[in-house]
Every structure is written in C-alpha cells, then in structure tokens.
Amino acid sequence: MIAKENIRPGGRSARVQSSVHKAVRELLKEMDRSDLTIPLVATRAGVTPSTIYRRWGDLQELLGDVAVERLQPDGEPLDTGTGRSDLRAWVEQFVDEMSSAPGRALVRDVLATPDATNAGKCCSFTKQQLAIIAKRAEARGEPFADVDVLMDYVVAPIMYRILFDDVPAPAHYHALIDVVMPEQPQRTGLQVAAAVGSAAR
Amino acid sequence: MIAKENIRPGGRSARVQSSVHKAVRELLKEMDRSDLTIPLVATRAGVTPSTIYRRWGDLQELLGDVAVERLQPDGEPLDTGTGRSDLRAWVEQFVDEMSSAPGRALVRDVLATPDATNAGKCCSFTKQQLAIIAKRAEARGEPFADVDVLMDYVVAPIMYRILFDDVPAPAHYHALIDVVMPEQPQRTGLQVAAAVGSAAR
DNA sequence: CGCTAAAAGCAAATATTTTGCGTTAAGCCA
DNA sequence: TGGCTTAACGCAAAATATTTGCTTTTAGCG
Missing domain, CATH: 1.10.10.60 (Homeodomain-like)
Structure with a gap:
C-alpha cells in the first residue's frame, strides 16, 4: 500500500x-x-x-481503504446498565451490521487487500469496543469475560458463519454469549457447548 | 458466476x-x-x-474457482487411533495449510468472489472432514463433540485469527480443542475459557 | 519568502476488456 | 450412425482501462 x-x-x-x-x-x-x-x-x-x-x-486497494474507514465504530458501545446486557446489545448490532449485504461487502473488501494491515485494524476496532464494555463492567465490580475469550468464542464464530456459511440466528449468538458469560456459572463446558450446538441447527 | x-x-x-x-x-x-x-x-x-x-x-472469479478446487481435501483425515488425536492431527494440518502464505491467498480468493457459494463449499469441506472423524469416534464408542460445536469453537477461532489477526500458536489451538473435548470433563466452561484466554496471549 | 520535493495533472503509449460474427463440436433424437 | 441444434470457442475490431514520461502545483521547511 x-x-x-x-x-x-x-x-x-x-x-x-x-x-x-x-x-x-x-x-x-x-x-x-x-x-x-x-x-x-x-x-x-x-x-x-x-x-x-x-x-x-488498483480498485481493490482503494475499496479496502474505504471499507476500513467505514467499519470504524462511530462511538462507544451503548451503556445499558450491566456488562452482560451491554455485550448482548453490542453483539446484536454487530451481527446486523456485518451480515447485511453492504456489511458483508465491506468485510470482503477488507480481506481482499493483499497486505493484512486492513484486516488487523478491523480486528482491533472490535477488540477496542469489547474492551470498553469490559472496563465498564469491571468498574461496576461485575465479573466479565476476557476480551480474547470473547474474540474466540463470540466474535469468531459469528464472523466465520457470516463469511463462510449462513448468517447466525439470534438464538445462536445468544447461546454463544451464554457460554462465556453464564448467568449461573455452574454448568460444565461440555454441557454448554452441547446447548450451543443444538441452537446452531 | x-x-x-x-x-x-x-x-x-x-x-x-x-x-x-x-x-x-x-x-x-x-x-x-x-x-x-x-x-x-x-x-x-x-x-x-x-x-x-x-x-x-473476471480474474477474481477465475481465481476463486481455482482456489475452491485446491482447498478440496484430497482424502480422509488420518486415522490415529482415537477421535481426540485424530482431531488434534487434523487441526494441526489445517492450521499449517491455512496459515501459510499460499493458503491464506487461497482463502482470500474464495472470499473475494461476490457470490457466496465458493465460501460455502469450503465450509462444507471442513464439516465433512470433521464428520468423518466424528463418525469413526462414534463407531469406536468414544464420546465426541458435535461438528457444529467444533466449527464454532475450534475452526472459527482459528480461521478468524488467520484472516484478521495473527496465526494461532499451537498452544492456542490445543487449548481450543481441550475446551470442547476435555480429558477430564469436570471443569466449568468459564474456567476453561479463562485457560484459553491465557494461552492466547 | 523562496526552495525542495511530494503529489497532482495531462496526454501519449500500452494493455485490457468487450463485442459482433463466423466456426467448431457436444449433446440429442430419429 | 448421421444429421440437427446450440453452447462454447476463436478471431479481430472497438471500446476501456492502465501505465508512464513529463510538466505543473503546492505542502512543508528553513
């Protein structure tokens, strides 16, 4: 570039x-x-x-450049009272944005760029948004999942499905959230994973 | 197309x-x-x-077409004796293939295609490979994770990182496998998720 | 305020993509 | 098998897009 x-x-x-x-x-x-x-x-x-x-x-580089700019979040995630509900609200908006036809096109433009810095920026945007939610939760004294965990277990499955498969249904991404931030943190990983599995179908 | x-x-x-x-x-x-x-x-x-x-x-469609063909697996996953080790072996090879420069280029070519059927095919290839491993494990009477769970919790995080971030380290993808297929299935989801979080850094 | 060089404009030279039309050869049916 | 139909290919001219050498503009700096 x-x-x-x-x-x-x-x-x-x-x-x-x-x-x-x-x-x-x-x-x-x-x-x-x-x-x-x-x-x-x-x-x-x-x-x-x-x-x-x-x-x-070339056109691809230009489109990638424009796409990164457009994918930049325009503000802090909404503060809805608790970290959990902040996360749910943010994920819902994230899915809507990324799974829309224009959103998917933007992501494709970002990934189509030969050098990986564009994609890296998008990843950083997402992490920053999640970090803000996490920090707020922490300030309130709430338990909250690690940002890397959220990236692996919430963001990644969503993006993977949007890019390679079908748009994830609300039931599915709600289940993804429940796994990393259970309301009662007693269930085992396998049980919860199984629950997500059934929601996915 | x-x-x-x-x-x-x-x-x-x-x-x-x-x-x-x-x-x-x-x-x-x-x-x-x-x-x-x-x-x-x-x-x-x-x-x-x-x-x-x-x-x-155009060139992009052609490259996408060629890329799908090249990403088609050339055989069944290696049979290493147990489902768990089959999975570990398969994931290792998958990461190697996808994170290499040519592998990344192939995936980008697949995603760059405007219509989504190419990406869908790649997703299917992966699911099929995992289904074979799962079926073998089942035949042996071993417990094994659901393919959808593996897609969300193992494949997706790996692909997301390869595409948007950095190539996942062995410690990281081993941890991803351990979450969905723990050797002792007693730990809670949160504890395991935390373990993955630390491996990711 | 003038210098220097990066970035933009212009236009000619190349390279590519598109398109109309003739030709070849699969697939099909008697 | 042999002829018919038509999708796919080849060719070449026309239309577009890309590259490039050179000139002009102007941001940044002493």
Missing part, C-alpha cells in the same frame, strides 16, 4: 483523499460494485485517474 | 477448463498474483482471452 494517513496530511493531498473516498461511497450506493471503475471514481471525485492509480494502485 | 461444472461437462469445454485451471496454478507459482492477468493465463492455456472472459467474467 502506498497511501498512509501520516504522509503529507494537510492540504491538497488530504482533499484528494477525502473526495476520492466520498466518490467511492456515493458510487457504491448508486451502482453495482462490479461496474465500479477507477476512471468513474476519478471523474466523480474531480481528479485524474492517474492520481488514483499512483496513490492506491 | 457463469461457469458451473454440470454444463456440458464432456469434451472440449472440460479440456479448456482444465487447461485454464492448470495455467493459473502454474503461473501463480512463477509470479506475483498482482502481475497475473487474463491474457497471460489465456496464452499459457492456449486459449483466447475472450473465452476466459465469457466463461469466468
């Missing part, structure tokens, strides 16, 4: 970047992504195609 | 398909994927570019 945010951030360069991003976002709403071309984006952004080629290389 | 396996499978059409696939595989070994073009593939395959455009649409 040629484009980095910290190279010549002021003035024209930044103006070009934002108008190109804006053009991509607009065009993506108006047309099929398979019909999107760099000359089209350039025209809409009021920029020469060669500028885009020089800065981003 | 225009190309489907069951349309005119015999004769010339099949010959073209296989020579194009072969050309892609060969060229991918010889050059960077970003330098690969359809005219190049066409020349190598001894075919007109327009044939490829008409059949596959």
Whole structure:
C-alpha cells in the first residue's frame, strides 16, 4: 500500500483523499460494485485517474481503504446498565451490521487487500469496543469475560458463519454469549457447548 | 458466476477448463498474483482471452474457482487411533495449510468472489472432514463433540485469527480443542475459557 | 519568502476488456 | 450412425482501462 494517513496530511493531498473516498461511497450506493471503475471514481471525485492509480494502485486497494474507514465504530458501545446486557446489545448490532449485504461487502473488501494491515485494524476496532464494555463492567465490580475469550468464542464464530456459511440466528449468538458469560456459572463446558450446538441447527 | 461444472461437462469445454485451471496454478507459482492477468493465463492455456472472459467474467472469479478446487481435501483425515488425536492431527494440518502464505491467498480468493457459494463449499469441506472423524469416534464408542460445536469453537477461532489477526500458536489451538473435548470433563466452561484466554496471549 | 520535493495533472503509449460474427463440436433424437 | 441444434470457442475490431514520461502545483521547511 502506498497511501498512509501520516504522509503529507494537510492540504491538497488530504482533499484528494477525502473526495476520492466520498466518490467511492456515493458510487457504491448508486451502482453495482462490479461496474465500479477507477476512471468513474476519478471523474466523480474531480481528479485524474492517474492520481488514483499512483496513490492506491488498483480498485481493490482503494475499496479496502474505504471499507476500513467505514467499519470504524462511530462511538462507544451503548451503556445499558450491566456488562452482560451491554455485550448482548453490542453483539446484536454487530451481527446486523456485518451480515447485511453492504456489511458483508465491506468485510470482503477488507480481506481482499493483499497486505493484512486492513484486516488487523478491523480486528482491533472490535477488540477496542469489547474492551470498553469490559472496563465498564469491571468498574461496576461485575465479573466479565476476557476480551480474547470473547474474540474466540463470540466474535469468531459469528464472523466465520457470516463469511463462510449462513448468517447466525439470534438464538445462536445468544447461546454463544451464554457460554462465556453464564448467568449461573455452574454448568460444565461440555454441557454448554452441547446447548450451543443444538441452537446452531 | 457463469461457469458451473454440470454444463456440458464432456469434451472440449472440460479440456479448456482444465487447461485454464492448470495455467493459473502454474503461473501463480512463477509470479506475483498482482502481475497475473487474463491474457497471460489465456496464452499459457492456449486459449483466447475472450473465452476466459465469457466463461469466468473476471480474474477474481477465475481465481476463486481455482482456489475452491485446491482447498478440496484430497482424502480422509488420518486415522490415529482415537477421535481426540485424530482431531488434534487434523487441526494441526489445517492450521499449517491455512496459515501459510499460499493458503491464506487461497482463502482470500474464495472470499473475494461476490457470490457466496465458493465460501460455502469450503465450509462444507471442513464439516465433512470433521464428520468423518466424528463418525469413526462414534463407531469406536468414544464420546465426541458435535461438528457444529467444533466449527464454532475450534475452526472459527482459528480461521478468524488467520484472516484478521495473527496465526494461532499451537498452544492456542490445543487449548481450543481441550475446551470442547476435555480429558477430564469436570471443569466449568468459564474456567476453561479463562485457560484459553491465557494461552492466547 | 523562496526552495525542495511530494503529489497532482495531462496526454501519449500500452494493455485490457468487450463485442459482433463466423466456426467448431457436444449433446440429442430419429 | 448421421444429421440437427446450440453452447462454447476463436478471431479481430472497438471500446476501456492502465501505465508512464513529463510538466505543473503546492505542502512543508528553513
């Protein structure tokens, strides 16, 4: 990737970047992504195609760049009173966003980028959101699952299903949450895992 | 996607398909994927570019098509005596394959395809392999985890990390297996989850 | 305020993708 | 088997997209 945010951030360069991003976002709403071309984006952004080629290389890189920006969370997770319900609310919104047609397209664009930094950023966004919820829970003195555990046992199954299989049903992701944050923490891992298994079908 | 396996499978059409696939595989070994073009593939395959455009649409579809084929498992999982060790062996191989540079590229190619059938196939391949291991274990009278549980709690975390984060370490994926198939099934889900959390760091 | 160099613009040269039309050869039915 | 139908291929021209060398603009800095 040629484009980095910290190279010549002021003035024209930044103006070009934002108008190109804006053009991509607009065009993506108006047309099929398979019909999107760099000359089209350039025209809409009021920029020469060669500028885009020089800065981003190809359409895939540009789309990846735009996608990461759009997947950036626009605020803190909702505070609903308890960590558990914060988590449930956040997961619900996460699934909705990621499983929608545009959401899936964004994720694909992020993953399609040859270098992995884009995907890494998305992962970080998610971890940060979960860390905020965890920190709030901790401040309230509530027990709360480790962020890495949540990534492995809640986020990963959801994303895997969205990407490779079918969109997970509410019953399913609720069950995923219940496993790592049971209301009565007495059941064994296997029993709970079995419960999730049945919810998955 | 225009190309489907069951349309005119015999004769010339099949010959073209296989020579194009072969050309892609060969060229991918010889050059960077970003330098690969359809005219190049066409020349190598001894075919007109327009044939490829008409059949596959664009390079991404073609690469996705080739990738699915290459991700197809070439046999049954190794029989190592017990279900648990079969699973451990299979997971180890799975991680190695998927986390290698070419493996990651194949998965990205599969996901980059606009329609989701390619990704679905890969998911099915994995489920089938696990089902074989599960069936063997069952035949031996061993307890064994449900395939859906394995997908959520072993495969998904592994794939998520490979795609979005870092390649999971052996300690980590061993811990994932231990959660769904503990040697002593007494520990609670939370305790085990905590153990995985620490292994992840 | 002037210098330096990174980034943008422009346009010509290349490379690719698309498309219309003729040709080949599977698949099918008598 | 032999002819018929049509999907798939080949070819080449036209339309687009990409690359590249050179010029111009302008951000960053002394």
